[in-house]
Each structure stands twice: as structure tokens, then as C-alpha cells.
Amino acid sequence: MSSSFFPTPRTLMGPGPSDVSPRVLGALSRPTIGHLDPQFIALMDDVKGLLQYAFQTENALTIPISAPGSAGMESAFVNLLSPGDTVIVCQNGVFGGRMRENVERCGATAVMVEDAWGAPVDPEKVREAFRKNPQASVLAFVYAETSTGARSDAGTLCAIAKEFGALSIVDAVTALAGIDLQVDAWGADVVYSGTQKCLSCVPGISPITFSPAAVERIQNRPGKVQSWFLDMQLVMGYWGGDSKRAYHHTAPVNAMYALHESLLIVKEEGLEQSFARHHRNHTALVAGLEALGLSMAVAADYRLPQLNAVNIPDGIDDGAIRGALLNDHNLEIGAGLGALAGKTWRIGLMGHASNPGNIKRCLTALGSALR
Numbered sequence: 001m002s003s004s005f006f007p008t009p010r011t012l013m014g015p016g017p018s019d020v021s022p023r024v025l026g027a028l029s030r031p032t033i034g035h036l037d038p039q040f041i042a043l044m045d046d047v048k049g050l051l052q053y054a055f056q057t058e059n060a061l062t063i064p065i066s067a068p069g070s071a072g073m074e075s076a077f078v079n080l081l082s083p084g085d086t087v088i089v090c091q092n093g094v095f096g097g098r099m100r101e102n103v104e105r106c107g108a109t110a111v112m113v114e115d116a117w118g119a120p121v122d123p124e125k126v127r128e129a130f131r132k133n134p135q136a137s138v139l140a141f142v143y144a145e146t147s148t149g150a151r152s153d154a155g156t157l158c159a160i161a162k163e164f165g166a167l168s169i170v171d172a173v174t175a176l177a178g179i180d181l182q183v184d185a186w187g188a189d190v191v192y193s194g195t196q197k198c199l200s201c202v203p204g205i206s207p208i209t210f211s212p213a214a215v216e217r218i219q220n221r222p223g224k225v226q227s228w229f230l231d232m233q234l235v236m237g238y239w240g241g242d243s244k245r246a247y248h249h250t251a252p253v254n255a256m257y258a259l260h261e262s263l264l265i266v267k268e269e270g271l272e273q274s275f276a277r278h279h280r281n282h283t284a285l286v287a288g289l290e291a292l293g294l295s296m297a298v299a300a301d302y303r304l305p306q307l308n309a310v311n312i313p314d315g316i317d318d319g320a321i322r323g324a325l326l327n328d329h330n331l332e333i334g335a336g337l338g339a340l341a342g343k344t345w346r347i348g349l350m351g352h353a354s355n356p357g358n359i360k361r362c363l364t365a366l367g368s369a370l371r
Ligand code: PLP
Pocket: 015, 016, 068, 069, 070, 071, 073, 095, 142, 144, 145, 146, 147, 171, 173, 174, 194, 203, 204
């Protein structure tokens, strides 16, 4: 006979999901109300305002999509692109490859700008790609590559897109609330994220923001968006600015309470303080890892503080170490992804999980597993 599920608690120090704070879990368990209840509508407005704070934007179309980060990525592409369009896609890890998939599934052409996994996107290569493909209408890149732990220069890349008259699509799934993300100051056009990384919320929601230029492009599309669920013109009827909200889909009501609480926590701490904490804890973790004789996979200048990629030493059994951490210490770290499978571990210090206690727990566990 089946019984209720009670997982053994883990310390989540992988590439996400990250530890969810008790405050957010508490919000999740509050009574479910209708997704068109006036109380819920008021909460939606507050969530939008808090997301604008986190994204550092005034964009009116700043909302949470009721589905995970992949839905944010897909919304960006299906709403901006039409068949026949050309997009410059930067790839320096797994997620740039997914962007290419999205572009091609929209019937558009992806011009790939490739950089080594673990290196940032090279702005000069992007400029060159625009010179060779002046018809390109969008530039897409991953700001914080979760698969490698590398950070690209998002401000410069958005400026290059503008220089060539294109819109930018920025993947900020791992970036939001962990490193600086200035949507308006950088002139980014569509930026999406996920709740399960530095927001330390439950997985399954994708915050997204569209600039006025992106909204204009969507309003002047030659044809319908291929996805009904992700069509922003329809989603706006529910999440839009006026008080007459129409049913589009049933929002994950309790997950929205959780998102609201996690955004409140970010605002209470303050973005600058959150970035500083992520940086401080990253520095301490790296020092500890190096003291254990381990080396980092990404050059110091481009390391993400919230996602630390570590080289697995020769002769070490990747799976055995991660298994020992999970089984003996209830601690999850991430395996390498794609081309880095078996070569790196990915240690997350995201949001609520970015704290000195977790660093100590991880270094102690790794030290004993490697002995
Ligand atoms: N983009 C990046 C950079 C990610 O790290 C992830 C997930 O790890 C995604 C997109 C997809 O997000 P999700 O797994 O929530 O669908």
C-alpha cells in the first residue's frame, strides 16, 4: 500500500534546485484561493513589482510564466521570431545549444557563434557574425552558463545587438538575484529566468521581462505565435495591467505565493547585498577547494559565484564521490553536463544556499570522500 511521501532533507548545492527557505515553504502551504480571486489579483500585481525590482527594470510586461525556465526560453523565441528570421546564437555550453533548437523549431535560421565551454562569449565574434549577417534580427546568449560556470559580458553583448539594430534575448536562469542584471541600463530586450536557482523558490515558474521594443515586435508579428500557451498577447489578458483579468490558464496559485515570498526576501536583503554575499561565499569556497588540492575549471575573471565548476582530479570516480556526498552527508552537488560530463563537478551556492554553513558542510564532506 502506498503512503505519504516524506523525502530525507538534503542540502542542495548543485546547479539547481537550490535550498528553499522555510519562509518560502511556509508560504506554499497557505490556503489555495481562486486564480481570479481579487486577493490573488492583488498578489499578482505585487509579484510583478517585485520582479521589476529583481530584474532592475521598468518594463510593464514583467511576469512569471507558469512553467519552468525552459518555458521562459521558449516564450522568448516563439514570441519574437517568425519563419525566415535570422538569429545570432552564442554557444559556450549546453544552454546555447537549446537556444539553437528553439530558433530552428520556429522556422528561423540560427547563425552560431561558438566559444569554448568554460570561456565567456567573445563579443568580437558576435560583431563579426552581425557584419556577415546584417539581416539578423535577434541576438541570443546565456548570461550565466550553468553547464560550465562561466559568466559572459551581458551589457556589452546587448549593446552590440543594438548597434546592429537587433533585439537581444538573454538567458538569466542562473543569474537573477545572484549577479548583477541590469535589464534597463543594459538595454536587454527579453530576459527570462527560473525560480529554482538564486531566488531559492520551488522549481516550476519562469520570470520573464519584455522591453517596449520587444512588445512592439510581438504586436506587429506577421502571423500567430505557434504556441497557444506561451503566446504573450493571450497571456497578457490574464497578467496584463488592467483590472479586467480574463482566464487564460489556471495559475499555480500556491507556487505564486512561494515566488512572492522569495522575491520579498530578495528585496529585504537588497540586490547589492545579495550579490556581495554570493561573491563573498564563492571566494571562501574556492579557497577551501584549493586547500583540498582541487582546481577550478573556469578562469577567475569569468567565474560565476553561484555556480562553481571544479575539475575532477585524474583517477577519481565522479559517481562514487557524488554518491558518497548524497548518501553519507545528504549533500547534493552537480555532475558535469554535456561535454563536461565526468570532467567537472558543479557546486552551487545559490540564494538561500549561499551561506558559510553550507560551505563548511561541503568542504568537510568532499574532504572525507576524497581521502
Ligand atoms: N537555461 C539555463 C542557463 C539553465 O541553467 C536552465 C536550467 O538549469 C534552463 C535554461 C532551463 O530551466 P528549467 O530546468 O527550469 O526548465
